[in-house]
Amino acid sequence: MSTRTENINVLGFDWMPSPAEIKRRVPQTERAAEAVSAGRKGLMDILDRKDPRLFVIVGPCSMHDPVAGLDYAKRLRKLAEEVRETLFVVMRVYFEKPRTTTGWKGFINDPRLDDSFHIEEGMERGRHFLRDVAELGLPTATEALDPIAPQYYGDLISWTAIGARTAESQTHREMASGLSTPVGFKNGTDGSLDAAVNGIVSASHAHSFLGLSDSGACAIIRTRGNTYGHLVLRGGGGRPNYDAASVALAEKALAQAKLPLNVVVDCSHANSWKNPELQPLVMRDVLQQIREGNRSVVGLMVESFLQAGNQPIPEDLLQLRYGCSVTDACVDWKTTEKMLYGAHEALLHVLPRSKVA
Template identity: 35%
Template structure:
């Protein structure tokens, strides 16, 4: 047999009972959920800024970063809702490399899934209770959702997961916004079909149970750029791309049409400094087009304490060990500029 069953993991209920949210944090999270939801539904004119490290590899550095975000949020609360990225699962194109704290709590040691589930939950709880900012994470493994479902105010479905049936159906059971990224091919139809699946009810098998869902009306698209057959990155955040997306949204039975623009990845050709220019272009286009202002509800930015990235084992505090990120100084300035442009 090819599988070796190493150990049985605790249930989500057992982990949540041992690592529980405080009553005050639960209340804060509910308030934050409403802020994010109201932006997606159009009830609020505020703008979402989903920002943070490519992967949350170090609890102290991540919480330090989020404590700084908290101070900025207080100053821009009339215009922006900042959602820190605490991405505890890292998709790998070839399957090699660091897979995130949920898989490897210590990037320099062997995988430990139990310790990873605990580390994942503890980091989200600490960030929420210290800063008052509930976070976003990527759902790389649908089975992990119940371990954090009471902690997240936003979930992203990655470009390589968005075509997967299990991810789509699991999203239909969420009660928070779920951003469905366009696949690496850039096909808008695939992305919108994923949103359709997420918004409608389903009946399927989940974690050993037969389940049914009611559908998630907060499922929406995330544009992250594409890669063509020659391996060249093709951005999809420009005015004409968004106009085309509006037309395609109009032809489908979808509610709450919304788009978040991922300023990095294939939109920036992984040139992380370009995120600043890209975000400014997005904000400018929203300003000149009422249609785009209604569609584009926020941006995703990869940012950490130190700019760039490092290899595992180099130990520069607050510097990404996966994709390169903007540093704190540039990120703080950019957030204030976004607030100024969201008039």
């Protein structure tokens, strides 16, 4: 058969282990499964208004160093226990990074941070890290970017984001309809809500689409629909959208689409003009809205790591600063503690007492 018209721009096809093979190498454990299930149930209870607490998705912009990441996770697990009466803490573990043009695509794509793209290694190491965190008893959150990736590690995730660049993608809406986690759809990079709201509606319905089975075979995936979609406000179009007026407009958009009034505010990205030092101010504003009676805000997101700021990836990886982001700038651990302790104090006598705290 002639191949003159096929794969003209493809350099090659490298072997990739199947999801089943990666899971065999890094099997689920009973303790990890319990943490994942508890994480999902906790989030669903908040979205269903069975639990009055707020959930907080907090962690590095992206995960590039599993050692520093586990160090962070151990600290966060302790902090989560101390604020559990008002906050349900989930660690942000983002392995895939959407790029506006070019740049490091994340730990799964390039785990060695050198453009060698050992995806098979990144997938196994990424799954191993998620299992390690789950075994601490800490639920994790990630952004679903590659539609195949959830087959490899979705059983270790408790919350999923669909990003601002992919919220209007049919592929990602279909994928979200089959995910086992609650899914937050972010508003568009221009600040508009339409793509995210339409995405939530679409993902709540059943879909059939091409995908990958656990054995690695092409398959027609048929989903039941995901009823735990919700809106994430991250700002955009040159302005933030966490203020009371913006939250009210988000409530109106959700109500018009006959969706639950579930809103998450991302304290980072355009809401803080990508200045991590402003994230505490964003959180403080949203907490004040809750203190004044708002009940549509169910969660917050914070970009945080051990050290403040960010750093470029150097040629000599030994020069990397430990616990410092290689993508968007983050607040440091001390600020993270201050933010979560402050949120806990602000909500302690405002929210109804949680039955699970």
